[in-house]
Structures are given as C-alpha cells and as structure tokens.
Amino acid sequence: MRIRTASVSTAAALALLVTGCASEDPADTAAPAPQASGGGGGSGEDCVIEEPVPVGAALSLTGAAASYGQSQQKGLELALDDLAEKEGVTYELAIEDDATDPKQGIAVFEQFISREPVSIILGPTLSNGAKTTDPIAQEEGVPVLGISNTAAGITEIGDYIFRNSLPETAVIPQTIAKAKESLGLEKVVVMYSNDDAFTESGFTAFEAALEEEGLETVETLTFSKADTDFRALLTEAKAAQPDALVVSGLIEAAIPLVTQARELGIEVPIIGGNGFNSPQLMADAGEAAEGVIVGAAWNSASESEENVAFLEAFKAKHDGNPDQFAAQAYTGMILVDAAVRAGCSAERDAIQASLGSLQDIPTPLGTFSFDNREPQHPAVVQIVEGGTFTVLD
Amino acid sequence: MQQVLNGIFAGSIYALFAIGFTLVFGVLDRLNLAHAAVFTTSAYVGIELVADLGLSIWLAIPAVLVTGAVLGLVIERVAFRPLKGRHDAHFAGLISSIAVGGMFLALLQARYGPDTRRFPADAFPSTDFELGGVRITLLQLVILGVSLGLMLGLAYLVNRTRLGRGMRAVAENPHAAAVLGVNVDRVTATTFAISSALGAVAGVLLAFYVNSAQMTMGFNIELKGLAVIIVGGMGSLKGAMIGGIALGLAEVFAVQYVGSSWRDVVAFGLLFGILLLRPQGLFGARQVREV
Numbered sequence: 001m002r003i004r005t006a007s008v009s010t011a012a013a014l015a016l017l018v019t020g021c022a023s024e025d026p027a028d029t030a031a032p033a034p035q036a037s038g039g040g041g042g043s044g045e046d047c048v049i050e051e052p053v054p055v056g057a058a059l060s061l062t063g064a065a066a067s068y069g070q071s072q073q074k075g076l077e078l079a080l081d082d083l084a085e086k087e088g089v090t091y092e093l094a095i096e097d098d099a100t101d102p103k104q105g106i107a108v109f110e111q112f113i114s115r116e117p118v119s120i121i122l123g124p125t126l127s128n129g130a131k132t133t134d135p136i137a138q139e140e141g142v143p144v145l146g147i148s149n150t151a152a153g154i155t156e157i158g159d160y161i162f163r164n165s166l167p168e169t170a171v172i173p174q175t176i177a178k179a180k181e182s183l184g185l186e187k188v189v190v191m192y193s194n195d196d197a198f199t200e201s202g203f204t205a206f207e208a209a210l211e212e213e214g215l216e217t218v219e220t221l222t223f224s225k226a227d228t229d230f231r232a233l234l235t236e237a238k239a240a241q242p243d244a245l246v247v248s249g250l251i252e253a254a255i256p257l258v259t260q261a262r263e264l265g266i267e268v269p270i271i272g273g274n275g276f277n278s279p280q281l282m283a284d285a286g287e288a289a290e291g292v293i294v295g296a297a298w299n300s301a302s303e304s305e306e307n308v309a310f311l312e313a314f315k316a317k318h319d320g321n322p323d324q325f326a327a328q329a330y331t332g333m334i335l336v337d338a339a340v341r342a343g344c345s346a347e348r349d350a351i352q353a354s355l356g357s358l359q360d361i362p363t364p365l366g367t368f369s370f371d372n373r374e375p376q377h378p379a380v381v382q383i384v385e386g387g388t389f390t391v392l393d
Numbered sequence: 394m395q396q397v398l399n400g401i402f403a404g405s406i407y408a409l410f411a412i413g414f415t416l417v418f419g420v421l422d423r424l425n426l427a428h429a430a431v432f433t434t435s436a437y438v439g440i441e442l443v444a445d446l447g448l449s450i451w452l453a454i455p456a457v458l459v460t461g462a463v464l465g466l467v468i469e470r471v472a473f474r475p476l477k478g479r480h481d482a483h484f485a486g487l488i489s490s491i492a493v494g495g496m497f498l499a500l501l502q503a504r505y506g507p508d509t510r511r512f513p514a515d516a517f518p519s520t521d522f523e524l525g526g527v528r529i530t531l532l533q534l535v536i537l538g539v540s541l542g543l544m545l546g547l548a549y550l551v552n553r554t555r556l557g558r559g560m561r562a563v564a565e566n567p568h569a570a571a572v573l574g575v576n577v578d579r580v581t582a583t584t585f586a587i588s589s590a591l592g593a594v595a596g597v598l599l600a601f602y603v604n605s606a607q608m609t610m611g612f613n614i615e616l617k618g619l620a621v622i623i624v625g626g627m628g629s630l631k632g633a634m635i636g637g638i639a640l641g642l643a644e645v646f647a648v649q650y651v652g653s654s655w656r657d658v659v660a661f662g663l664l665f666g667i668l669l670l671r672p673q674g675l676f677g678a679r680q681v682r683e684v
Contacts (some may be wrong), residue, residue, distance in 0.1 A: 062507040099507075194654060221653045226613065228603035231399040232645035233653055238395075252509055256603050263521070264395070265528050284511050 045088070047344035052092040054346075055336060056112035057329075058123035058133065063100025064225070064252050067280050068148060068325045069125045074318045075329030076122070078310075081317065083337050091337070098124055102132035109133040113140045119346045120145060120339075120355075122332050127151030127198040134161050143352040147332035148325055150274045150297075151201040155373045160352050162373045164335055164365070165328050166297035168205045168274055171379045175295030176209040176246075178381040179271055182392055185244050187216040188271075189237040191257070192248035194222040202248035202273035210246070218242055225250055230257045231264065238266050244293075248273040255284045262288040269293050269383070277324050282387050292384045293392060298324040298365050299380035301391060310364040331363040395527050396645045402533050404641020405540040406599050410614055411621035411633040412544055413591030419628025420564045420584045423486045427468045428592045428618070429611030430494030434501055435461050435593035436606035440510045450516060454539060454597060461593020462586040468493055469585035474578075494611075502608060510606045517601070536598045543591060544634050550587075551630065560584055564628075624664045626677020636675065640664065 057076055060069035073095055080093055094116065098105035105124045112118045113136065120143045124130055127149040137144045138158035146154055146163030150171070155161050179185060188210065192203035210217055218240045221233045234257070237245060247257060247270060254276045261270060270276075271293045282289045300311070300321070310330060314322040322330075338361050340346060343354035361368045366377040382389040410432060417425045435457045442448040442456055472489040476482050520531040551557040559580045562570035571577045599614070600606045621640055625632025640660055647659030667675065 064509075066508050221648075223653060226607075226609060228605055228607075228610070229403055231403070232396060232648040232656075235395045235399055235645075236648060236653075252605075252607075255511070256605055259604060263528070263530060265523075286515070 045086070045341065047341045048088040049090075049340070049344070049346055051346070052090040053340055054092045054094065054116075054118040055333075056108075056116075056118035056121045057093060057095045058098050058105055058108040058112070058121060058125075058129075059095055060100040060125035060129070061095075061097040064250065065100040065125050067251060067278060069097070069100075071278075071323050071325040072123075072125060072147060072329035074314070075322065075326035076333055078314055078317055078326075079330045079333030082313065083333065086337070089337065089340055091333075093333075094118065098129055098133075100126065100129075102129045105129040105133040106136065109136050113137060113142050118142075119348055120336055120351050122147050122329070122336070124149075127154060127201070128196060130154050131157075131197055134158075137161070141352075142348055143355060145332050145336065145355065147329045151198045152204070153201070159356075159373070162355055162370065164332050164368065164375045166375055166377065166379055168202045169208075171274065171295040171297060172202065172205040173209040173212060174379050175271060175293065175381050176206070176213050176215070178295075178392055179244065179269070179293050180213050180215060183244070183269060185215055187218045187240075187242050188244045188246045189219045189221065189240050189242040190217050190246045190248075191221045191223065191233060191237065192273075193225040193227070193250070193253055196225045196250065199225065199248045199250060199273065199275065202275070206246050206248055206273070223249070223253065225253060227253060228256050230260050234261050234264050234266060237261075238264055242268060244268050245270045247271070247276070250275040251278050251280055254281060258285045258292060259288045267291075277382075279321060279323050279389075282384060289384045289387075293381065294383075294389070295379055295381050296324055296389075297375075297377070297379055298327040299378075299382075299391065300324075300327075300389060302364075302366065302380075304362070304364070304366065306362050307364040327364045331365050331368065334363055335361060335368070394525070396649050397642065398527060398529060398533075400642035400645035401638060402536055402602065402641070403644065404638035405537050406595050406602060406637075407614065407617055407621055407640050408634045408637025409540040409543060409598070410592055410595035411618045411625070411637045412547065412630055413588040413595065414618045415622040415625065415628055415630065415633040416547070416588045416591070417584060418622065419630065420560045421473075421581060422564075423473060423483065423490075425468060425473075425490045425585070425588065426487060426615070427472060427490040427494035427497065428589065429615035430497035431461055431464045431468070431589045431592045432596035432599075432614060433606070433608065433611035434464065434497050435596035436600035436610060437501055437505050437510060439597035439600055440512055440606055441505075443516050444510075444513050450535075450601065454594060457593050457597040458590045461590040461596075464497070464593065465585040465587070465589025466582055468589065469582050473581075473585070498608060498611070507608060511604055512600070532601060536602055539594065539598060543594060544630075547587070547591065548630060556580070556583060620661060620664045624667050624674055626674030629674065629676040632674055632676035636664075 059072050060066060083091060096108040098108050112121050121137055122145050124133055125148055130146055130149045134144050134157045138160050143160045146165060148165050149163050150165050150168045152169055154163055193199045223233060258270060269291045276292060276294045277296050338358055339351050339355035343350040356370055356373055359369045369376040381392045383392040414428050417423055438460050439453050439457045442453045443450055472493040473486045476485040479485055517532050522529050551560060559575045562575050563577055563580050567577050617640060621636040622633050625636030643660040643663045644656055647656045651659050
C-alpha cells in the first residue's frame with residue numbers, strides 16, 4: 001500500500017516545532033538529527049521523508065475478538081486515506097491477523113520486528129495478546145502503540161510500549177460513580193470471566209470502584225470466556241435482588257448473558273466493562289440490550305470538529321457507524337503521524353521519543369496527550385436507549 | 394426451582410447428544426468422534442436456514458434432523474466402512490472419525506467464517522410463562538419436548554420394531570446376525586444415520602438455547618458427552634439420558650451451592666465419584682470378557 005500525502009493545516013496543534021529533514025531509510029538506519037525550525041506555524045508539517053514509513057498493525061481479524069479487529073482495520077484504513085492528503089510523509093501499512101491467539105500474535109510481531117521491519121507496531125487487539133507480544137517488541141526496541149488494550153499493566157511492560165486506549169482503571173471508576181449518582185444504586189452482583197487477562201483486570205477495577213463508591217457487592221460470580229449458557233449464574237444473581245448487575249466480559253459472552261438475563265426477568269441495569277462497548281451488542285441482543293451501561297473512551301455524540309469529520313468520513317467510506325475501536329484505531333494512526341513529523345524521522349528510537357512527548361493533539365477522542373505513555377483525555381458514560389448508546393446523565 | 398429447570402433444559406440437550414453418541418457404541422462397538430462435528434455443523438445449518446432462508450424454527454428442526462442423518466451416512470461410508478475388515482477396526486475407526494470431523498469443521502469454517510453466528514433477534518416466539526416465581530419460555534419447553542420425544546422415539550424403535558431387533562442382533566454378534574439374515578451393512582448405516590440425526594438436533598437445540606453457534610461448541614459438549622455415556626454405562630441408552638440430565642443438574646447445583654468457579658470441578662468430580670463406586674456406570678452391564 002503506497003500513499004501520497006498532502007498538507008493539512010492541523011499544524012498548529014503540533015506542539016513540537018521540529019522540522020525539515022529527510023530520512024533516507026525508514027526503519028533501522030539512523031536518520032539525520034532533526035534541525036530545529038525557526039518557530040512559527042510550519043513545524044512538523046514541513047517534514048519530508050522520501051521513503052514511505054512502514055507501520056505494522058497486529059489485529060484480531062478472526063476468532064473471538066474478530067468484531068473488534070475488523071472495526072480497527074476500518075479505522076486504520078480511513079486514517080490512511082486522510083493522511084494521504086497531507087504532504088511530505090507517506091505510510092506503508094501492513095495489517096496482519098493474529099487470529100485472537102497470543103501465539104499467532106508472537107509470529108506477527110516477529111515478522112514486524114525483523115523479517116519485514118516496521119517503524120512502529122499498532123495493536124494487538126486484546127490485552128491478553130499484548131501481555132505476550134509487547135515484551136518482545138520492548139526487548140528489540142520497537143515502539144508499540146496499543147489502540148485497544150485497556151487492561152492494567154500494559155505500559156508497565158517497558159518504555160517502548162504506549163497506548164491511546166483509556167485503560168479500564170480510568171473509565172470504570174467514572175462509570176460506577178456516574179451510574180450510582182444517576183440511578184441511586186446500593187447493592188450489586190458482580191459477574192466476570194476469570195480466564196481472561198482483560199476481563200479479570202476489569203473485575204479488579206470494578207471491585208475497587210465499587211468499594212470507593214461505597215456500593216455493596218452481594219455476590220460475585222465467575223464464568224469462562226467460552227461460556228454461552230448463563231442461566232444458572234443469572235438465576236443466582238436474580239435471587240440476590242441487586243440494583244444492578246456489574247459484568248466484566250467480552251462481547252461474545254456479553255450478548256448471550258444480556259439476552260438470557262432479560263429472559264429470566266432481570267430488568268435492572270447491567271453495567272458492563274469495555275467488552276460491552278460495541279454496537280454489535282444492540283444488533284444481536286436487540287431489545288435485551290436496553291439499559292446496558294458502558295463507560296467508554298470515545299463519545300460518539302461528541303460535536304468536536306475532528307469527531308464530526310471522522311463520523312462523516314467513516315460513514316462515507318465504510319457504509320455504517322464506527323465504534324470506539326474504529327475511533328481509537330483512527331486516532332492511533334493520527335498520533336503516529338504526529339510523532340513521525342514531530343521528530344521528522346521514521347527511525348524507531350526517534351518515534352519512541354517524540355510519541356511520548358505528544359501534547360494536546362486534537363483527535364476524535366478529544367484533546368489527546370500522553371502522560372508517561374498512558375493516554376490522557378476525557379471518558380464518557382453511556383446507556384443503551386432505543387437501540388443506540390446515549391450519554392447517561 | 395428455577396435452577397432445577399435450568400439444569401433439566403441444559404441436561405436434556407446433553408442427554409440427546411450423548412444418546413446418539415452411545416447408540417453407535419452400543420450397537421456397533423465403535424466410538425464415533427465425528428459426532429461433535431455433526432453437532433456443530435447442524436447448529437450452523439440451522440442458523441442459516443432460519444436467518445438466511447427465513448424458515449421458521451419449527452421447520453428448521455426436521456430439516457436439521459435430515460441433514461444430520463445424511464451426515465451420519467457420510468461418516469459411516471467414509472470413516473468406518475472402508476476399515477471394517479481390519480483387525481484394529483476399533484482404533485482405526487476412532488482415528489478416521491476424528492479426521493472426518495475435522496474435515497466437516499474445516500468446510501464449515503470455509504463456508505461461514507470463524508465468527509460466532511446468531512439467529513436474528515426476532516426468530517423465536519417471545520412467549521414465556523411464569524409459575525410460582527419460575528420463568529419458562531416457550532422455546533425452552535420446545536427444547537425439552539423435542540429432546541424427550543426423540544429419546545422416547547428411539548427407545549420405541551430399538552425395543553419394538555424390526556429395525557430395532559436387527560440393531561440388537563448386530564449388537565449381540567454381527568456374524569450371527571448376518572447368518573440369521575439381518576442385512577448388517579444396512580443396519581450399520583441406519584444406526585449411524587439415527588445417531589447423527591440425534592446429535593444434529595441436539596446441536597440446533599443448543600444453538601436455540603444459547604442463541605449462538607461457534608466453531609468450538611462441539612469440543613465442549615464432546616467431553617461432556619463422553620463423560621455422560623461413561624457414567625451412564627457405555628452403550629446404555631437409558632444411562633445416557635439420565636446421565637445427561639444429571640450432569641446438567643450437577644452443573645447448576647455446583648453454581649448454587651459451591652461457587653461458580655468450581656462448576657466443572659464439582660460436575661466432573663461427581664461423575665468421577667460415580668465411576669469409582671460403579672465402574673460399569675449407572676446402567677452398564679459388567680463387562681464379561683470372552684476368551
């Protein structure tokens with residue numbers, strides 16, 4: 001994939017005023033030291049890199065997380081289209097499928113690290129995979145930008161590991177606080193799948209947030225991520241007569257769980273972790289999804305300039321509405337572009353250095369900054385009403 | 394009470410699956426490990442019939458039954474018949490049925506892709522009943538009715554019909570049966586067809602019950618099915634039926650009284666305990682080795 005880029009005047013946003021160099025070799029050879037520009041507007045926008053910058057994306061396009069991965073792919077493709085309109089730097093994006101399997105993820109990472117070297121890796125889709133693959137990239141000094149990893153402990157892997165996805169530890173406390181405030185919750189039943197790193201860390205975050213807010217957990221139930229029949233668990237949950245169910249599970253479990261809960265007559269709100277945050281929930285669970293509450297990193301109803309433009313472009317290109325995964329993937333590519341231009345280099349170490357110091361970048365997620373490789377931007381709490389996510393207030 | 398019903402509904406599906414599994418074993422002394430693949434295939438076929446062709450779920454069940462029977466004939470023809478003369482036919486059939494099952498799954502993946510498939514949201518009647526705090530949906534009653542009906546039908550067929558007599562004769566001694574004028578090949582093929590038809594209906598019923606079909610659904614139930622037929626007594630139809638429902642109940646009671654994390658430990662531990670006390674299974678005859 002070869003993309004020509006043209007200049008767009010989001011330049012002012014770039015905080016780093018560095019510019020005007022040309023790097024010959026994308027990945028491994030050191031690029032010339034960037035020359036400081038003379039202040040003013042131009043900065044990173046004037047950056048010219050002859051060779052296309054190779055970017056690798058390890059996504060789960062098949063398997064349990066396929067619906068997330070495919071959404072991410074659409075987001076990345078849209079971002080490439082947009083970046084193609086800017087001049088100076090072009091990107092060559094290689095998307096590989098890890099089949100929702102960490103072992104496969106290792107193979108994909110090894111390909112991106114050495115066999116077909118890239119300047120930066122986006123992904124992998126699941127935190128589970130990231131915990132296996134990211135240490136390899138860290139060891140080899142290849143920057144990784146997680147675009148959907150929300151479990152705890154991802155960026156702790158090392159100084160080459162970034163993410164733009166607000167971790168559950170940032171979203172969940174806001175979700176619980178908001179839900180308690182607007183629905184007057186007192187006691188809840190917590191359910192989570194205990195054989196997945198992502199849902200387990202979601203559970204830990206929920207547990208802490210519930211304690212913080214002084215909510216009583218009357219029962220904690222566990223299931224397996226492969227389970228599809230939740231009736232026995234839900235009957236237990238119903239008997240405890242909670243004000244809400246709090247569930248940390250992936251979408252594959254979320255859909256039957258929500259459907260069966262309503263079927264058993266559980267009408268209370270269901271507060272979900274990040275796994276619930278997909279339009280597929282409403283598409284497949286239908287009416288049963290009403291009243292599901294999910295904290296999210298992306299407010300699809302935001303009227304910021306970047307978000308409106310993103311929504312329109314996405315609908316035009318992909319014929320459907322984007323979800324948070326698409327928005328974060330799109331933002332990921334925008335951040336990579338900002339970092340490459342900031343240091344005006346496709347070298348791995350240069351990208352690592354400039355990515356970490358990005359501040360106040362306007363993106364569909366809101367104004368975005370990195371703080372110690374963790375994302376900084378506002379979260380939103382949503383509830384399903386009339387078949388769509390609306391902001392809970 | 395709700396938990397008892399949850400256990401019975403899930404258990405009746407395990408039982409239906411296991412009864413097909415054990416039928417082939419009881420009559421032909423072969424373990425057909427492609428049974429789980431038939432189960433998965435039929436779930437996908439059922440969803441395709443309902444979601445894409447707009448068939449009602451009432452018609453989908455008999456359609457899947459026929460599909461299962463055809464798959465059973467294919468399995469018998471491909472995996473078992475070519476090997477039947479070999480001295481290690483037991484073991485060879487076991488392996489070749491794994492191969493056929495793998496092929497079914499690969500074809501399935503080629504056709505439907507790896508994603509979970511579901512029925513459209515309005516495919517089922519949403520009628521439900523509430524009796525003394527217990528909620529039952531019409532669909533659950535259908536699941537229970539169909540599985541019990543098929544199991545009773547099978548019992549009738551085996552015990553009261555000419556075909557059933559043929560099956561029992563083959564089970565006793567295939568050579569003697571052939572001498573007595575039973576068409577052993579035809580009885581064998583029919584047994585496979587019936588067994589797979591039952592497995593197929595179990596598959597589509599589970600897909601109804603949890604409203605989804607995944608490539609891995611067969612693996613989970615295969616293990617449970619094996620446990621059920623061993624506990625029930627290899628080859629015992631009554632044992633498979635009661636064993637299946639017992640497993641369903643054991644699972645829900647494990648959730649209720651022990652804790653959800655311990656579900657499989659309790660359910661399978663219970664089965665293990667039964668085997669320690671009755672190695673021949675609940676309804677199995679003690680094995681007599683002829684020398």
